[in-house]
Amino acid sequence: MPTTLPTKLVPTEASLPPLGVYVHWPFCAAICPYCDFNVHLMRNSQTDPADWLVAYRRELAHAQSLRPQGRVETVFFGGGTPSLMSPDLVAGILSAIDEMWGLAGDAEITLEANPMSAPETHLKDLRAAGITRLSLGVQAFDDVALKFLGRTHSAQDARVAFEAAQRLFPRASFDLIYARPNQTPDAWASELSAALDLGPQHMSLYQLTIEPDTPFYKHQASGKLTLPDEDSAADMYEITQSLCASAGLPAYEISNHGADGHACRHNVASWQGGDYLGIGPGAHGRVTSLEKRARLSSVAHRSPTEWLAHVEDQGHGWAEQQALDSESVEMEAVLLGLRLVEGVGLDALAARGIDLDAARLAKLREQGLLSPNTARLQASPEGRLILDHLIGQLLA
Numbered sequence: 001m002p003t004t005l006p007t008k009l010v011p012t013e014a015s016l017p018p019l020g021v022y023v024h025w026p027f028c029a030a031i032c033p034y035c036d037f038n039v040h041l042m043r044n045s046q047t048d049p050a051d052w053l054v055a056y057r058r059e060l061a062h063a064q065s066l067r068p069q070g071r072v073e074t075v076f077f078g079g080g081t082p083s084l085m086s087p088d089l090v091a092g093i094l095s096a097i098d099e100m101w102g103l104a105g106d107a108e109i110t111l112e113a114n115p116m117s118a119p120e121t122h123l124k125d126l127r128a129a130g131i132t133r134l135s136l137g138v139q140a141f142d143d144v145a146l147k148f149l150g151r152t153h154s155a156q157d158a159r160v161a162f163e164a165a166q167r168l169f170p171r172a173s174f175d176l177i178y179a180r181p182n183q184t185p186d187a188w189a190s191e192l193s194a195a196l197d198l199g200p201q202h203m204s205l206y207q208l209t210i211e212p213d214t215p216f217y218k219h220q221a222s223g224k225l226t227l228p229d230e231d232s233a234a235d236m237y238e239i240t241q242s243l244c245a246s247a248g249l250p251a252y253e254i255s256n257h258g259a260d261g262h263a264c265r266h267n268v269a270s271w272q273g274g275d276y277l278g279i280g281p282g283a284h285g286r287v288t289s290l291e292k293r294a295r296l297s298s299v300a301h302r303s304p305t306e307w308l309a310h311v312e313d314q315g316h317g318w319a320e321q322q323a324l325d326s327e328s329v330e331m332e333a334v335l336l337g338l339r340l341v342e343g344v345g346l347d348a349l350a351a352r353g354i355d356l357d358a359a360r361l362a363k364l365r366e367q368g369l370l371s372p373n374t375a376r377l378q379a380s381p382e383g384r385l386i387l388d389h390l391i392g393q394l395l396a
């Protein structure tokens, strides 16, 4: 039986959270040895755009039956490598969203791209299909590191692709991975400075994590791969914060840096508890259903073939759909809210039925792990360094 929200917490149509759509494209031209996302090698026989458009449309229609209200404010094509999608498929999905809900006039529509599938003509077609924000997976501006990361592009290919993205899209961003084996803090500082010289308004800067069941995991276990020690990794994190802040791109989230007004609206809304529909293989979603008086979580089948078969049979590829209980809602709000540098307002949490223990908050403020602002749940700079510990203390 679904867990329904207490009457006082059921939103009205006017107070529903903003709506976004996450669309997962699960294919890549090559699989990188560090990546544990839901990714599959692209084969033309499996990826006919017309078949995928039918399936995406059906799943969108199912999602619309659960959350029909509101215009869509943000769309995020994530992957995998969505720059391998045909522009017609992207345009078809956007027009389905527009027909079903209406796309806000100023909607943010992001697409993740790999430099190898981002020639200028293709980027132009993606822009014409409606993409307003391109997020490019660069990973490193160092050819030796790119090879180590299993990437098939050079640093120069990435520069050319990013410069084209800057010309063609209202917003452009790139991802880098740092704290790589053998990378020194000095080497990272010069790589990051060179990256900042390209004049980005937004960057996602991730420390390399070794994920189970990846080739890197096996290399680490056999001693072939060693990450920088904790002190070097902490130095690299500090360098990241200070170089980006001096260049006018302070962190607004653990790994995301942007100039004023350039934060990714889609991700910020989801960290603040907004609704997002999860469309496509392996996608996760969160939607408030007025009819079911509940916040629903959905997780789709990960295998593209299985997902397509389920969509054909039952109109959606969701393997799980359940109402979140109040404990999960609270845990998620704390976990996600604390990722944001500005945190979340305690009144906004209270409106969602989340009342955190006041004595515990006061103690963590006293310890300097939470900011002194009593109106917000916000990690202090020291707290952000040990976020897992802080979250553990709050939710214990």
Ligand SMILES: C[S@@+](CC[C@H](N)C(=O)[O-])C[C@H]1O[C@@H](n2cnc3c(N)ncnc32)[C@H](O)[C@@H]1O
Pocket: 028, 034, 035, 036, 037, 078, 079, 080, 081, 082, 112, 113, 114, 115, 136, 137, 138, 139, 175, 176, 177, 206, 207, 208, 209, 210, 211
């Ligand atoms: C979906 S990919 C981006 C687009 C495209 N697939 C590409 O790689 O060019 C999302 C991002 O997650 C980051 N990422 C993936 N696995 C990671 C790991 N193990 N450690 C750190 N960052 C990782 C990479 O920076 C990557 O660009």
Ligand code: SF4
Pocket: 027, 028, 030, 031, 032, 035, 036, 037, 039, 079, 080, 081, 114, 137
């Ligand atoms: S990092 Fe990007 S290109 Fe590499 S496997 Fe993951 S999703 Fe695919």
